[in-house]
Amino acid sequence: MSKQSLVRWVVLSCALFVIAGCTKDAAPDTAADAKAADPVVVLDAGQEPKLLLRYRISEGTTTTSTATFRVATLATSEDAEVLTVLPGLRLDIVSGPAAVTENGVRFNVDIVNSEALVPKGFDEALAADLQAGAAILDDVGAWVEIDDRGLLVAGEFNEVAKRADIPTRLIRMIVNTRSTVTRVVLPAEPVGIGARWETKREIEIYGFKVTQVDTYQLVDQAGDELMLNLTAQQTALPQKVEFPEEGIEIEVTSMTAKATGQIILNLDALESDASANGTSVDKIVVKTVSGTENIEVDEVFDIQIANTTNLMPNRRLETGKKRKRRSGR
Numbered sequence: 001m002s003k004q005s006l007v008r009w010v011v012l013s014c015a016l017f018v019i020a021g022c023t024k025d026a027a028p029d030t031a032a033d034a035k036a037a038d039p040v041v042v043l044d045a046g047q048e049p050k051l052l053l054r055y056r057i058s059e060g061t062t063t064t065s066t067a068t069f070r071v072a073t074l075a076t077s078e079d080a081e082v083l084t085v086l087p088g089l090r091l092d093i094v095s096g097p098a099a100v101t102e103n104g105v106r107f108n109v110d111i112v113n114s115e116a117l118v119p120k121g122f123d124e125a126l127a128a129d130l131q132a133g134a135a136i137l138d139d140v141g142a143w144v145e146i147d148d149r150g151l152l153v154a155g156e157f158n159e160v161a162k163r164a165d166i167p168t169r170l171i172r173m174i175v176n177t178r179s180t181v182t183r184v185v186l187p188a189e190p191v192g193i194g195a196r197w198e199t200k201r202e203i204e205i206y207g208f209k210v211t212q213v214d215t216y217q218l219v220d221q222a223g224d225e226l227m228l229n230l231t232a233q234q235t236a237l238p239q240k241v242e243f244p245e246e247g248i249e250i251e252v253t254s255m256t257a258k259a260t261g262q263i264i265l266n267l268d269a270l271e272s273d274a275s276a277n278g279t280s281v282d283k284i285v286v287k288t289v290s291g292t293e294n295i296e297v298d299e300v301f302d303i304q305i306a307n308t309t310n311l312m313p314n315r316r317l318e319t320g321k322k323r324k325r326r327s328g329r
Contacts, residue, residue, distance in 0.1 A: 039151075039199045042187050046195030046218060053186045054148040055267050056224065057105045062096030063270040063309045067177065068117070071301040077293050088117030089134060091174070095270040096310075101145060103153045107270055109178075110141035110158075136165060149186045152179075176203060180214055180232060181274040182305055184265055193218055207241035208252060210234050216263075226265040230276060233258050253283040261303070269309040277302040 070088040092113040098105045114137035116130040144155035161171060187197045198215040212234050220227040236255035243250070261276025282297040 038188060039201065040149075040185055040187050040197050041200070042189060042191065043196040043198060043215070044194065045189065046192035048192055050190035050192040050195075051221075052190045053226070053267070055105075055146070055150060055186070056148070057098050057100070057268065057270065059098060059100050060096075061098040061107075061268070061270060061310065062094065063307050065091075065093040065095065065182070065271045065305055065307045067091045067093060067174075068304045069173070069177075069301070070117070070303075071299055073297060073299045075295055075297045077295045088119075090115050090117055091137065093271075098270060104145060104147035106143060106145040108141055108143050111137050111139065111174075114138055140166060140171070146183070149188065150183050151185055177303060177305075178271075180212075181230060181261060181263055181276055181303070182271040182307075184216060184228065184263060184272065191218060193220065208236055208239060208255070210236045210255065224267040226263075226267065228263040228265055230261040230263055230274075231258070232260075232276070232278070234280070247289055249287040251285040251287070253285060255282045255284075256280065257299075259301070266307075266309065269307060271307050271309075272305070273307050274305045275303065 068088060068090045091111055093109060094112050095109045096107045098107045114134045116127075116134040118127040118130055122130075140158070140161045142155055142157045142161060145153040147153055157171075160166070185199055187195070191197070195218040196215060198213055200211070200213045203210050203212050212232065215231045215233075217229040218226060219229055234255070234257040236252055238252055238254075240249060240251045242248070257278065257280030259276045259278030261274060264273040266272060278301060280297075280299045280301075282299075284295050284297065286293045286295055
């Protein structure tokens with residue numbers, strides 16, 4: 001493998017970006033278990049009046065989402081440089097219909113359409129291959145059950161998602177995007193405007209263990225809609241991962257990433273409108289039978305999510321204290 005090819009392989013196989021990965025821990029068996037291991041730490045409770053924020057999902061509610069992902073990567077070594085603008089990916093996702101349960105609400109999350117957003121100048125044959133590759137995500141889905149704070153009670157992927165030809169890395173990206181920006185976990189205690197809380201978890205990306213901290217700030221509230229600012233950060237300790245089939249070992253020297261964004265969180269909906277963008281810098285050492293190469297991978301990424309919700313007001317999830325409504329500001 002030439003140095004140029006090696007750098008390109010690193011870009012395509014191992015480059016990281018913030019909203020990617022999967023959680024290390026499995027879903028708890030019950031809502032009580034989830035609350036016993038509360039992932040939320042309130043940093044600032046905010047201004048008065050403080051209200052108990054809870055999701056109030058109606059029986060039968062359905063949310064349709066369009067999610068767009070874009071990323072550009074620059075990888076450099078001592079005598080090779082590769083700039084890769086990966087094709088964007090657009091997913092149409094349907095969540096619902098919601099069914100109220102003893103623990104919260106249960107619903108399906110299904111990808112109904114997936115397409116590659118191919119940059120101008122791409123070879124037509126390659127573009128066709130990319131579209132075919134994106135199309136295999138059609139009908140990938142899962143069922144999930146969450147409580148009124150957004151904590152995951154239980155869930156399972158469908159049989160399509162478990163097929164051998166489905167890219168697990170992409171599935172992990174979608175799952176982590178959802179748990180970070182479209183389904184925010186709410187604090188256990190009442191909070192007001194200006195409140196800040198964070199969640200911390202260990203995720204795994206392509207074999208690397210990474211610590212992710214998501215910080216949310218409540219900027220405004222109008223009825224059941226919250227405006228949140230998001231900061232997501234990732235860091236990793238030095239570690240090694242082997243890829244035996246390629247005869248490659250990768251050692252992480254440093255790995256940092258940061259994303260910022262804004263979320264319009266609808267407490268009546270199954271998903272939220274959101275946008276986020278950020279950068280990452282990974283310094284790694286790649287060892288092969290031909291020698292050792294020091295490579296730096298710099299990434300810029302962007303995520304956009306828009307939703308349409310069909311609200312069904314006949315029955316609501318009311319497992320927390322009844323909330324007062326705050327008028328728009």
